Amino acid sequence: MQRDTRISRGRFLKVMGAAGVAGSTLSILACQPNTNPQQGGGGGGGPEEKKLNLYNWADYVAKSTVPGFEKETGIQVTQDFYSTNEDLLSKLRAGGTGYDVIVPSDYMVEIMIKSDILLPLDRSKIPNFKNIGENFRGLPYDPNNEYSVPYQWGTTGILYNKKELGQLEDSWEPMWSPEFEGKIGMLNDERETPGAALYKLGYSVNATDDEQLAEAEAELKKQKPLLRGYFDSTQNRPLVQNGDLLLGHVFSGDAFLVMSGNEDLDYIIPKPGATRWTDNMCIPKGAEHPDNAHKFINYILDAKVGAALTNYTYYNTPNDASLPMIDGALKKLPGYTLEPEVFDRLQVIEDVGEATRKYSRLFTEVKSS
């Protein structure tokens, strides 16, 4: 019996019914109330809701930080997380708004200022700014602290096995030494690792000159066969601990975390140059609760809160008033408290504009070689 593949009336109605249900569900889903966040930013006109949307790295606040703020101000904090500065920028640029406080790193603050996505800060609402040390005010990426306030800072140096290698000189040479072949780990970061080559050559970490960049690329290609790989700082840390690596290119906090209680490891900040980086608090345009955001920033700059923060994260604080309350053990770790002459040779990674793509291509070439 040949079945007619055209539809009978009953079937037609059933199918249309199903389609109708599907269609209306979707339309309901699509008709969300239009809370266009662009309208929320920075105006007076009524008190803000007691809410704050914090967008930060995971585990970058002490256990007491947020509950303390909530208790003190009655403002409910929602925390969300991003994993890199670039992710943060991409999301904000593509229109992902709703966040009140973000925590970008130095060069990213500069890029965000140039992209006009930050709200200027009202310093009258941040009296605790006076706690910030001289060395951390007016950094090149935001010379008048119009848009950012420092949060934590640190250096990028070399964590190594002192027991096996003995005390090393403050130099980048060991990272290029054939003696340690297969036991060296560099950072998988397209500014820090080319930066290390630039430092070694005596250039600026923000070099844009093609010749200098070519030299850096050659150095890195020379280095690659000696490396175990390019890792995250948090991966270099257990590798050095375990002995899989003898030397690891790391951020200071990672070094301090594994050095406390472990005399076998040491951290050096190489000559002639090394990076000092700073993470900052900013308020993106379109923030719905800018007033609360200012309150939060001010709260973080409180001496006690700043100390608790640093004692948890193991990075350095820009807050002079917090210094007396930092764990003694932490302060004594090599590379934590810096002498002025060490400070002077540290460089800040800045936005290099057009040259960013040169660095990106450089690093891709090296990794592909």
Place this chain on the structure above:
Amino acid sequence: MGERKGRGWSLGLAGLLTPVTIWLGLFFLVPLLFILAYSFGTSGIYGEMTLGFNPGNYLRVFDPLYLEIVGRTLVIALTNTLLCLLLGYPLAYFIAFKGGRWKNILILLVMIPFWTSLLLRAYAWVVILSGNGIANRTLQFLGITDEPLLLIFTPQAVTMGMVYSYLPFMILPLYAALEKFDVRLKEAAQDLGASRWHTFWRVTFPLSMPGVIAGSILVFIPSAGEFVIPNLLGGARTVLVGNLIQAQFLQARDWAFGSALAVMLAALLVGAIMFYVRKVGAEKLEGV
């Protein structure tokens, strides 16, 4: 059986296809159009997009550095697919035919490890394969080696990691295809005097082809876009197309070029799949 098959459009067909059309139409094709538009645009240094007609992004793809990366990626994806097939088929066969009433549990057990974060499992592999890790210690204990071998952060570790990640993508469709298999066909073949191997190769395997094809597609395509495993288990010493595209969107802030790369990759892969499917015989995918 042919008359039952629908020819041309009917409302039943339309009903079945409406949901996917709306969903993919809105949430996949429209974003895809955005990306196509971007690929012909120009990205400023800070990511500002100027739309227009700029074929330059596509021309940049033909840079030897990038072509090498694409080539390498395809080889790795292909190898991965073959390995997953070799390792996954026996397991799917085992569960489908020898699983009995434990079938469902066995299949679930395959998937459960993948409900934990890949990051954690990658870190675990680093522990297992490191100099002092279980793998090396076992080898030394068994007397096979005297010194720790370099196991982790090697190309072999990346291969293993990829197989590890994508095995379920092969096992599930294979299982789905094998499980419907009528055991009587096998018995009939053996009654007629065929050996076990013969039965498998001439009866079982061909009938499982839809599963093989589906599994191959589900492994090959995502493998080509992989960017996490080479970093976590390979020490970032290999750059694959996935890493390249990520870098364009994130570090280089060159969405235009990144989009062009993505479109080229998609065209390449979809083209390859359509060719593969046609070659292997589209009827195998149909309910003829």
Place this chain on the structure above:
Amino acid sequence: MGESKGGPVYKGKVTDRALLLFAALIYVFLYAPILVLVFFSFNSTRSTQVWTGFSLEWYGELIRDQSILDAFRISMIVGVTATAIATVIGTFTALALTRHRFRGKTFADSAIYAATVMPEIVVGVSLLVFFVAIQFTLGITTIIIAHVAFTISFVTIVVRARLSGMDRSIEEAAQDLGANPIETFLRVTLPLILPGVMAGALLAFTLSLDDFVITFFVAGVGSSTLPLKIYSMIKFGVSPVINALSTVVLVATMVLIFGGSSIFMRKEKA
């Protein structure tokens, strides 16, 4: 390779044993990192790779850390909802593509494959731009929508593997006996393709649970899933709290599965 080993029965046993051994080895391969993961949930310092001693502190912290529990809850909601929707839609699509020939079929096929090809960052960014353009508020709903969008194709492909070459005689018999298409589908077709549908659902769920890139871009305020929290921890180090959570979920799942099935099997016996 004829009958020289001594007859098909003997050879059968050898192959069977080899198959069993092989399967066991694969399971060991799949679970080895899981065991390590569980092991480190009991570590006494904040490392997921260097063992320093035994401690239960991470389990304590798990109970106290609201943000992780929230993230887990959201991941579950998204996972279950997206899987349900994607499975239904994917199955319909597979039925349509396998059993009908129509104009534009090649386009449909390519679209399904293309959906699995798109790099995640491309899908994520473009969906975000799209949602913002139509002024659709970001939140859990957008995550679910995005997850359905990228898993539908996987479900479709798996279910098609099941449908292809399937014997339609039972369905035809049912229709000959007067059942309408919907009844035929629910009572005959669906049970026959169920293992394929379940496999597709399993795949969709698994993909949704660990998705980071797409989810990152389309998530709204307060809708962080577990992967968003975990991948964000890379900057300072993933805390063993995550290991503790994974262990708890693992144990709970195993208990449910084995407990559930033994009840089920006892019922069957009786």
